[in-house]
Amino acid sequence: MEPITTERQLLLPRGSSSSDGGLAGPHWLGRPAQEYYSAAAPEIQVQVPAAKESPIEVIGSNLSIGAEIFAAGINGALNRSLVVATENIPFLKGGVSTVGWKPARVKVETFGLTFAESIEFLPKPVEKPPSEKLEKLESILPPQPPALAQGEVAAPPKAPTKLKPPKDAISIEDRLFYLLQPPLQTWLAGQELIMPFEPFPYQYEGIAWLFSHNEALLADEMGLGKTMQTITAIRLLVRSGQVRRVLLVCPKPLLPNWQREFRTWAEELPFVVVEGETDRRRLTWTMPGVPVLIANYEVLVRDFPTFAEGEFPKFDLMVLDEAQRVKNRTSRTAETARAIPRTRSWALTGTPIENRFEEMSALYEYMRIIPPGGTPDLRQLQTLSKEFVLRRTKNLVMTDMPPRLDREAILELSPAQRHAYDTAEKEGVIQLNEMGDQITVQHVFELVLRLKQITNWDPLTGESAKFDRLEADMEEIAASGGKAILFSQWTRCLDWLAGPMKKYGGLIYHGGVPHKQREPILKQFKEDPNSHIILMSYGTGAVGLNLQFAGYVFLFDRWWNPAVEDQAINRAHRIGCKSQVIVTKFISKDTIEERIDRVLQEKREMFAAILGDGDGTNASLSLTASEIFGLFDLKARHGKGTRSIGPK
Amino acid sequence: MSDPGKRDHFRLGFLTAVEVPEKGFVGGLLVTNRFGRPLEFQCTAPVKANRTQEILYGATLKPYLLAELIGRTLVDKVAVKPHVVLTEHAELLDLREHVGIPVACLGGAPGARTMKLGNQQLTFHLDHSGDQSEIERHASDVPPEADLKEPFDRVREALNETLKTVKT
Missing domain, CATH: 3.40.50.300 (P-loop containing nucleotide triphosphate hydrolases)
Structure with a gap:
């Protein structure tokens, strides 16, 4: 017995016909006949021979229909055997049409950013035990939280300090560079960079701010650690491959102080002081591979003119300590400082204004924020300060410092x-x-x-x-x-x-x-x-x-x-x-x-x-x-x- | 001045994806050194399944998009290959079937063998039992206090930043 696949079965009472192909009853029933069948669904069994021209033989049916539901006097007709007719539907020419789908690997577009290779430094040949090292250092601890009373819940840990892209970072690569750096606490806390002391939260902020600013004036009040923040920011920039040559200029009496602070806060970072006779100083200026050069203002002013135009070495970062030294725009110190070829310009001072508002303009000119000779008014200076100046006072950040x-x-x-x-x-x-x-x-x-x-x-x-x-x-x-x-x-x-x-x-x-x-x-x-x-x-x-x-x-x-x-x-x-x-x-x-x-x-x-x-x-x-x-x-x-x- | 012997220190890959309404999934892979400092970042353009794929892949659609399509593309693309790719989602473990680098998921799974790396437990693909032993050899390179969840925040932040540049 083969299944009927291309034939339609029509169940019709003898003598009746159907135009719509459905199971039609007599026209006076109003509804299809099968709806009146109260017994089991009608069933017909047929045998279809292999040869399509042979007639189909009915081999059985179960079409018992209760006659009592009809009162029209034609119930006898309903009990007659049904005639089953079939009609052939031809196959479509060309065979069966199908829709196919195979999983295919599509090409995904990507965007990438590779970070500059950082400078690695040889570890010190003899590593002293930490206890011995710390003995020589004044212990500076961050403020400790007061002891918790019974039942008191400890405050949640402070949020890590993330580097933020500066406002002038337009390209997506520049912005991603900052966003993808680890939080400063992670970066500094005993992993790649050993810190002798834990910085205060505001110092972390200062370091992050310096790191992400090509032009920056750190004007923290004296005593808040401008030196340490600057050295640490330099250290991070060097280690992340952002700068390779740094020039730090400070007043002569502070040279020993900066050397000592560099040894404390960035012991792995080599530095050289520009000093000695003229020839030696010239050699130092041009010495390759020294990440940090430290010079005093007088040496800078004396040595810069001895180089022919374009010969003075270029620096990735120049830092002026006690930057009020360049507040007089027309002084030789200020002119020389502005002329040093560099990419980034930082200035450090606790007293950005000593006498007049205009002194800020001199600092901004050094930082190349305003054009040469530019004279921004007070409102413009305030706007620029918001972007390029970071100033904190002890009252703001050191609330628990002794008075x-x-x-x-x-x-x-x-x-x-x-x-x-x-x-x-x-x-x-x-x-x-x-x-x-x-x-x-x-x-x-x-x-x-x-x-x-x-x-x-x-x-x-x-x-x-x-x-x-x-x-x-x-x-x-x-x-x-x-x-x-x-x-x-x-x-x-x-x-x-x-x-x-x-x-x-x-x-x-x-x-x-x-x-x-x-x-x-x-x-x-x-x-x-x-x-x-x-x-x-x-x-x-x-x-x-x-x-x-x-x-x-x-x-x-x-x-x-x-x-x-x-x-x-x-x-x-x-x-x-x-x-x-x-x-x-x-x-x-x-x-x-x-x-x-x-x-x-x-x-x-x-x-x-x-x-x-x-x-x-x-x-x-x-x-x-x-x-x-x-x-x-x-x-x-x-x-x-x-x-x-x-x-x- | 550099130490060539340290050049090939243990590198970690942090793979994650974010779903963007109407745009599909965007994946990012951040390769860092053992201290979490970034070495390379790659991300994809938004990938969205069409209606046919949605119907035919059914429940396997997300693992397919994340692991086979996004994950594999990114691992293939990075020039600085990580020694292990870390994910936050177990369904991304299937990436291991398509790449030759160990893939591990943060967190333990019931009955699964795990190992500790940084401050996290890692679970590896069951069919690649050798992966765990391989990574265990490097486990001491990563400081025990290293927060291996934090880099995923960076990747998500970077993806959000990148999405700002995608045409709507």
């Missing part, structure tokens, strides 16, 4: 000092008045200096109210084992103080001390328990030194610019200081010192009001020429009376 306590010691001059002072001022003013319009700021300045010196001590009698107060304080400090830093603007004054301060182990550190002796002096001050005071000049000791073990700072006389004073104070009040720092500012009553202090204070308040950010240290203005004239009531003869003289 700095400033106290002004207003001192009465000793009788001999008072006499000498009044005489000098009276004579000086008379002389200036007699000069009339010939007077210059230099003349006034000389008088100010002479008077300030007398407030320090009277050269004739040797009397000094400041010294008396200092000695009283030092007795107490020495007795408690404390250490103090004293700042003065005159090396002569420091030398004078050195004698009586010997009993407190006094040391001297100023521009007259040879460079080779400076590091041992600092070391002795730190390690010798009998050395309780170091006498420093603002010019030499105010920047870059780490003296956080000193708990006392004396400003024996006041500098013209509070920013410089702050820098000096921050030698002691910086990260790592374990106790409060007491700052004593000596001011002689009813003298020029009091007048200068008042002028500066007014200016500081005005600056803070304009900026409105409460950043007092940013208000670092010094005296202008007209303000220096204003310190004295200078009057030239004018007809029958007098008139004020000096710039308006």
Whole structure:
């Protein structure tokens, strides 16, 4: 028996016909006949012979239909045998058509980025055990969370610091480069780069920010670790193959400091200091394969012109430390710094503005953010600062740092000092008045200096109210084992103080001390328990030194610019200081010192009001020429009376 | 200055894919050194199955797209070959059938042999029992505190960044 595949079966009552091919009943039924079959479904069995011309034989059927449902008198007809007719449907010509599908591997488009090969350095030949190494380092720990009370839940770990693409990274490759770098904590924490101490969270942010900026001004307040952040960012850039030659320029007194910090924070990173005779320096400048060159400003200015145009080596990164040195755009230092061929330009300073807003323009010009000679207005400077300047203050980030306590010691001059002072001022003013319009700021300045010196001590009698107060304080400090830093603007004054301060182990550190002796002096001050005071000049000791073990700072006389004073104070009040720092500012009553202090204070308040950010240290203005004239009531003869003289 | 002996240090591949509505799947493979520093990154354009593929592949469609199509393409494409390809999804383990590099999935599976690499347990393809032994030889190269989940975040972030450049 073969299955019926191409034939349609028609079940029709004898004598009836169907036009639609369905199972039709009599027209008066209204519905197909099968709907009336209450018994089992009708079933017909047929036999189809192989030869299509032979008739089909019905071999059985089960079409019993209850007759009682019909009342039309034709039930008998329904019980008759059915006639089954078939109709042939021919095969399609050409055989059966099919739709085929086979899995095929499609080509997938890809996009790729290969990272520059990093520089690897040979490990040090003799690796000291970590314990031995750490003994030599001052332990600086990040703030520890307070102990948890019972039932208290520990705070979740801090989010890792991710590198973010800078805004000027347009291409997808540049952006992916930053996004695909590991979090800084992972990168630095004891894996590829060993860090002697765990950086603070804000330092991680600073490192990440520097890493992703080709032009950057890191203007953190003094003492927040600009040096460490810069060295670590350089280290990451070198290790990731982004830079291969770095030039770091700093003031000469800071060269030992930078060398020491490089050894601490990037021990595997070779550096060379540009120093020595001309030939040696020339060799150093052109020496290949040195990742970091450190030079001071003077050497840079001296050596750059000795190279023919286009011959000076090109650097991938140039860093200016104490970048306020280039604030005067037309100075040789600034012009030379701008001319050094480089790809990236960073500047470091805790005092981006010392006197005028325009000083920022000089820094931006060095960083190639503004065109040569460009003079952006205040609003434009603010916009640029948001993108290219990172500044944090201690108040913002070091909320748990020991406080700095400033106290002004207003001192009465000793009788001999008072006499000498009044005489000098009276004579000086008379002389200036007699000069009339010939007077210059230099003349006034000389008088100010002479008077300030007398407030320090009277050269004739040797009397000094400041010294008396200092000695009283030092007795107490020495007795408690404390250490103090004293700042003065005159090396002569420091030398004078050195004698009586010997009993407190006094040391001297100023521009007259040879460079080779400076590091041992600092070391002795730190390690010798009998050395309780170091006498420093603002010019030499105010920047870059780490003296956080000193708990006392004396400003024996006041500098013209509070920013410089702050820098000096921050030698002691910086990260790592374990106790409060007491700052004593000596001011002689009813003298020029009091007048200068008042002028500066007014200016500081005005600056803070304009900026409105409460950043007092940013208000670092010094005296202008007209303000220096204003310190004295200078009057030239004018007809029958007098008139004020000096710039308006 | 470089140390040629260290050049061939253990390299890891981090393979993952993200599904983008209306666009299909985008896959990325990040090859890093043993400390997680990136060496190479490759990603695909969005791959979307057509209706026929959806019907005929049924439940096997996603493993096919991720492992055979995206994973294999990326592993073939990278110039810096990883020593092991890590995934977050067990269904990507089938990639091992198409590439000659060990493939491991983060996390353990019930009854499966696992090994520890960094701070993660790894499970390997059952039909490639030799893979685990091979990677165990390098296990000490990876610092035990290394977070092997973190690089996947980077890949996803990079894929999202790349998608911004895809025409809609």
